[in-house]
Amino acid sequence: MAAHLKKRVYEEFTKVVQQQHEDLSTKKLRLTKPSKSAALHVDLCKATSPADALQYLLQFARKPVEVESVEGVVRILLEHYYKENDASVRLKIASLLGLLSKTAGFSPDCIMDDAINTLQNEKSHQVLAQLLDTLLVIGTKLPENPSVRMRLVEVACKHLTDSSHGVRNKCLQLIGCLGPVEKGVAKEAESQAAKDVQKIIGDHFNDQDPRVRTAAIKAMLQLHERGLKLQQAIYSQACKLLADDYEQVRSAAVQLIWVLSQLYPESIVPIPSSNEEIRLVDDAFGKICHMVSDGSWVVRVQAAKLLGSMQQVSSHFLEQTLDKKLMSDLRRKRTAHERAKELYSSGEFSSGRKWGDDAPKEEIDTGAVNLIESGACGAFVHGLEDEMYEVRIAAVEALCMLAQSSPSFAEKCLDFLVDMFNDEIEEVRLQSIHTMRKISNNITLREDQLDTVLAVLEDSSRDIREALHELLCCTNVSTKEGIHLALVELLKNLTKYPTDRESIWKCLKFLGSRHPTLVLPLVPELLSTHPFFDTPEPDMDDPAYIAVLVLIFNAAKSCPTMPALFSDHTFRHYAYLRDSLSHLVPPLRLPGRKLVSSAVSPSITPHEDPSQQFLHQSLERVYNFQHLDPQGIQELLEFTIRDLQRLGELQSELAGMADFTATYLQCQLLLIKALQEKLWNVAAPLYLKQNALASAAAKQILEETYKMEFMYSGVESRQVVIIHHMRLQAKALQLIVTARTTRGVEPLFGMCEKFLQEVDSFQRCFISEVPHMQGSFVDKLLDLMPRLVTSKPSEVVKILQTTLRQSTFLHLPLPEQLHRATANIIEPTGESDNPLRFTSGLVVALDVDATLEHVQDPQGTVKVQVLYPDGQAQLIHPKPADFRNPGPGRHRLITQVYLSHTAWTEPCQIEVRLLLAYNSNKSKASTRIPKSTWSESLEALPPSENGIEGTIPFSKPVKVYIMPKPARR
């Protein structure tokens, strides 16, 4: 693999050199340009048969053509076009014309006339269609030229009467893309084609070919997208198209109707077969609802999706989408509201819930009016129980959007959403839980609904459970029984799936802070306190007990009477939890206790919370240590690193930042320690041990810098420079150490050269940043560069040593957001004592389930490593499909790892862990190189630097007990 990559790197390398070569001899290039079209010409003349010519053209199409030679090529192609008898060759030429006119920087107006001329005599429909396509490309390339557009539209109008659907299709497409949008232009031109484009397109709504009909609607939509206001008259035409035989026509028509309903929501349309009128948006809503029970699922998905964005619809129409039984009740007069209401409740049809209630009831006045077609009612009921889950998901989404804008509708659709929690497909369940969360501001759950919602907590899918926790975070519960129920179910969930701990605690935190008054009466029961008897103190490490406390403490925050109910140990536990789970437990005003938060003046905004301040202060202190003695510096660094690490553990939101800086300081500390070794003053061979220390330090710094660069998301270029700088220092250290320990100059030559190259590449990559690095190692080094290049290795080493000692410590600026990539293997748990037995030589599949946080592009970087007891390591690349993305910055890896080994005598443990692969080639540094210096810097970068690959372990290893048995004979 590595060898292969190296080869590729070399290949790229050599290629780059060639290009530069061309750049240098621009004259030569210009000479070759005409030869390209000439070669084509020769080829085409040589071609004896159409098949040959086609081959040449195909080959030609594979290579790009320079901007300057496009016109020449086009001329030659056109020349052949006129000569050619074979339609397929002409077709290819026509398509090539289109391709060529797409070339960036080429202005196709010069070839437009020719292209139009070719249309005149063309007989083949396919070629005609292709030519029109070419014209479309030309037209879109010239957006600033209305007269050209006019002309093209005129040409297209002429060919609209063609008998082939392909040609008509393209014509309509062209008119849609290029037709005049502003009224003024049309008047100016005053040509025939300036006739109403909409009318021309509208005429083709009744074309005999469904493809043309679709193209006509699409063209209309295109016009709309380009800013033309469609006429309302189209609405009735579009409505007729809803009954088309072909699904693509219906699908496009639904879209068109939606567009019109957004344009003219308030205008009034008559209801056929009566003299009543309703708002257009209501009518359109009814029609689109109707399409939710269409025969084709594509149309159904389309319709369901669009329903969501029709927010202007009257609530009275909206609510009918949730009741199927209104079928007959929709025929109602506005004058007879009362009677209609009665029908709502009684229902002419039976529900099938009770036995024997389906005897026909009295007939309803059939003279009543069909307000919306009967299929429209219960659109969502249909959509939600559609057989295709795509439709169901679309319906849930639409429901969500409509409910967000209408609280009364939200209340009504709740039951339906809750029902969707029991869908057979997990995606749908998940989607409906998310939807519910989004509309939860508008609703309060009834107890029975809560019951159904909570039942889902037992779901075996972690995604579902977590989504449900999030939902519970922002739900309003109406009664204290509800809260109790929720707590009980959550605790049940906790015992069943202990891994949900964090998520459940967080959920309870919000549940508590939202419903303080409902929690208050539950407190004695929850804490199991008794007015007379002392109850045993619960176990502080019990996750369930912590969960209860989180709920209570958060409720107590806004309910000052609650702490009076606490027993003594509760206060102690509060103090402990406030310290250990500070993100879950709020500061409380407790009697007889100094309030921590009172020390902080209220004027401080929450943004500048004390921990952040602390972080900055400690860093400030470190950066000003210059005047301290070496011993003091070391101590300060050590303390700061310890503080930062502790801070990272306490404050999860600052963890990334703290770890990042701690790592940096660690590097610096190592560097300082290494430089203070006494070995520098003594002859090398005597201090082999110290040598080992220094080189180990250098190695560790290198590793840490790679971690800093690739394990954190949110690292900006400013940080990358500092990291690279630190790495450079480490490399210098390495060089010095090797120089002192090895005898002979020969190996040093190579190393020195390599180092200098690295310095050079650093300079190239970060040329813009170097001025900011006053007094740093690299700054000084660059000053000395001319001397370094000429001097001997031993001298280089000497210079490096002094510069390294003299250089100042660079200030590491912190980015806004910094997150450390973390991974947590949920499964295998590593607790099993039962070995996984399998026959040696065969494979066994091990299910791996892990959560990844803040990993960019996990598909490319995350690997699974399996370490066998014999030291053998296996690296597995999971499939891209194994990664799921449940939320921003979070990923979930669910994959299978295949294990195999030769027979063992007894079971043994293997280690499974996740690795983050990196490749310095793809590092952020190289992507930041400005375009102009691209080739240069690439050239300058030595290939070895180019391809450094490595992996960083970023999860705790999990041990799995396995036992390969010998195969039975």
Place this chain on the structure above:
Amino acid sequence: SHFHLDHCGALPYFSEMVGYDGPIYMTHPTKAICPILLEDYRKITVDKKGETNFFTSQMIKDCMKKVVAVHLHQTVQVDEELEIKAYYAGHVLGAAMFQIKVGCESVVYTGDYNMTPDRHLGAAWIDKCRPDLLISESTYATTIRDSKRCRERDFLKKVHETVERGGKVLIPVFALGRAQELCILLETFWERMNLKAPIYFSTGLTEKANHYYKLFITWTNQKIRKTFVQRNMFEFKHIKAFDRAFADNPGPMVVFATPGMLHAGQSLQIFRKWAGNEKNMVIMPGYCVQGTVGHKILSGQRKLEMEGRQILEVKMQVEYMSFSAHADAKGIMQLIRQAEPRNVLLVHGEAKKMEFLKQKIEQEFHVSCFMPANGETTTILTNPCIPVDISLGLLKRETAIGPLADAKKPKLMHGTLLMKDNSFRLVSPEQALKELGLAEHQLRFTCRVHIQDPRKEHETVLRVYNHLKGILKDYSVQHLPDGSITVESILIQATAHSEDQGTKVLLVSWTYQDEELGSYLTSLLKKGLPQSTP
């Protein structure tokens, strides 16, 4: 159409005993499952009830050998004219609706169908085939069911509650169809909620049939089709075979037992054992015919008279839940909307309810709807298309005339229709004459127009000529040397009136083919010549 016995129960009788020897078509699952049910049916009727003159096992086998299996949407040409095509109908595994087509007249027979997908099957679907007649079942003519999920939730809740308080649940079902759906429903619920109470299924033919359910995955719904690679949903973990002795076991349990209407067999036996305890529950998931125990308890009867004058008091809870996989009124309407038939015929329902639905259909779709009683004949008028052969030359010639040819719109053509040897041909008149050996006759119209014009004849002719030339710019108007004028093929001659020299008589003569132009010309001439200067 599907394997339920009310649809295929008499098939062996029909083919082996009555003597039908034509082809029999079925979908693959129906062909696989149908003989199992028929055999079971035969066993009960012959072995238990002692019926004689019934078909034998061998007859079932022979009958099945004659069956031709069809795929969905496969057009089967039965003979030269008759073709059939199957559409997915939901309802039970392998249920199909059949389109029967002769020429351009067609009938769609739905059999039983279901428009709402359930836990194991999809929804019925048909394309816009615009049949002349749609024969639809109408079991639920007056019902529009609530959403399926409500029903499922209610069902699961009721079962769960009963099991939690230690009661037993009896669900009488017919062996195939609903049973599988409810099994899947309970199975997944048990799995999700991690319940331990046993679920039993009264055995017999079910096991064999379940095997086929596992096989015909393509006929099931999206979920099962998508997940069967990981796990076939019909491989139940929690559902075990029932043994008669289990009914007396203490503790909660759920039992699916046949038959579905509690009229006989195992379900009735279990019902009698459990009826006395109010903790227990019976859930009727489908329709019950009048007179069965099921119908009685659903109607609220609490004291049942069993055979032998025993009185059975029903204390257990009785629940009804419409899980029946027939289309409800809305579903029927939806199918009609999809298929766009010209006539609808309702069968398989109760007259009163059908009457109601019939009105709804006529009102909504403006198509005529019929509901014949058993044995009644209905006559439906159709507008059949008659295909006619036309020679390519004539077709091209005729389509070239007039505005742009629009292939899918009706167009008027001229030609001669020849009906010969049971075939229709449209040919040009010349060819028709030739083929029939007839001489061509020309029909000519002649008309005299009197014009007041004192001038000489040839001057009048000239004036007429100039006049016509001025008006009929698109036609060729010629002045012949013999003093006559021709407009296309119409001849105009002028002679002086024998009595009055001042009146000229214009003789206009045209053939039948030029009738339009000829009459136009005469009317033009009758208006007289313009008073222009000579």
